Amino acid sequence: MLQHKELRMTQYNIPTKKLRMGFELPVLGLGTWMMGGDINRDPNNNDAADIKAIETAIDFGITHIDTAEIYAAGFAEKITGQGIKKFDRKTLTIASKIPPQNQRHDDLLRNLDASLERLETDYLDIYYLHQPSLEIPLEETAKALNKAVKDGKVKHVAVSNFNPERLDRLQALLDTKIVANQLHYNLVFREPAHKGVLEHCIEKDYLLVAWRPIRFEKRGNPNAPHKNVWEQGAYPLLDEISAKYKKSNVQTAINWVIGQPNVVTLVKSSKPANLLECISAIDWKLSDEDIERLKREFPGQESVSDTVPMA
């Protein structure tokens, strides 16, 4: 594995995946969940380190940064705004998300403005419905999204944790093409594969943005049934396949996700050395046979997300 010192000055060319309609995303972007706190703002968080992590990521060639209104009660958006400040905004793809409880027409537009203000930007490249609301009619939400796009505040609309049927219903109400569905997808959590999303995204031309590609353990749960990929010896199959390619388990886990059609991913790291390990996951390829073997044989697979199931 390349060490941080060797890589410090390098800028990586992160390849993209492009939809038939022209929209493209880098195969690896930076997540911001746990920057600034969890759902709540953590006053003891090292904000300077998180801002620096975003700057460093961009220096390394990351251009897609993913945040959300609910991360650290809005503070992750503030950190993101600080982290992107010294770069040319046009070169970046900034994504944020509106939670289900704020998807009424006026709430969405008001909260979008608040997100833009925290991010200190005039527009979002991608605005996700973070999770579907089971109470607010999609028609009302779609009307607000259409206005946000018309007003130039949102370039592309996307969804997160949506099942294909609900995505199709929203699409029929929108004036623009949905570009992505962001879902829990990794070697353990296989809901998108088991529920037909992978096929649906190829057929209907949207990207599957896989969240949480390397962390399987539920934070703070001492009885969590899964280990994280970076824990040595946790997954002998992963050890074996990683050794074959002379890669780390983190790199194999990321490469497996992005080795599948229409799938790109996001990782969060506030540590440059960790991020570099993730970036070094993308300039090589697992063989189709090894992708299939990991699909079939990886232990402890789950068909439903333990965090945000599709709805």
Ligand SMILES: NC(=O)c1ccc[n+]([C@@H]2O[C@H](COP(=O)([O-])OP(=O)(O)OC[C@H]3O[C@@H](n4cnc5c(N)ncnc54)[C@H](OP(=O)(O)O)[C@@H]3O)[C@@H](O)[C@H]2O)c1
């Ligand atoms: N749409 C949704 O509902 C949803 C839900 C969850 C997440 N997301 C998005 O997806 C992004 C990624 O998911 P995630 O943050 O939950 O999980 P993740 O990226 O799979 O894992 C993040 C964790 O892995 C650690 N890490 C990163 N690189 C590492 C390495 N090379 N070696 C060891 N540890 C490493 C990080 O710690 P350090 O910082 O210490 O490196 C952090 O604790 C989020 O940040 C968020 O933007 C979306």
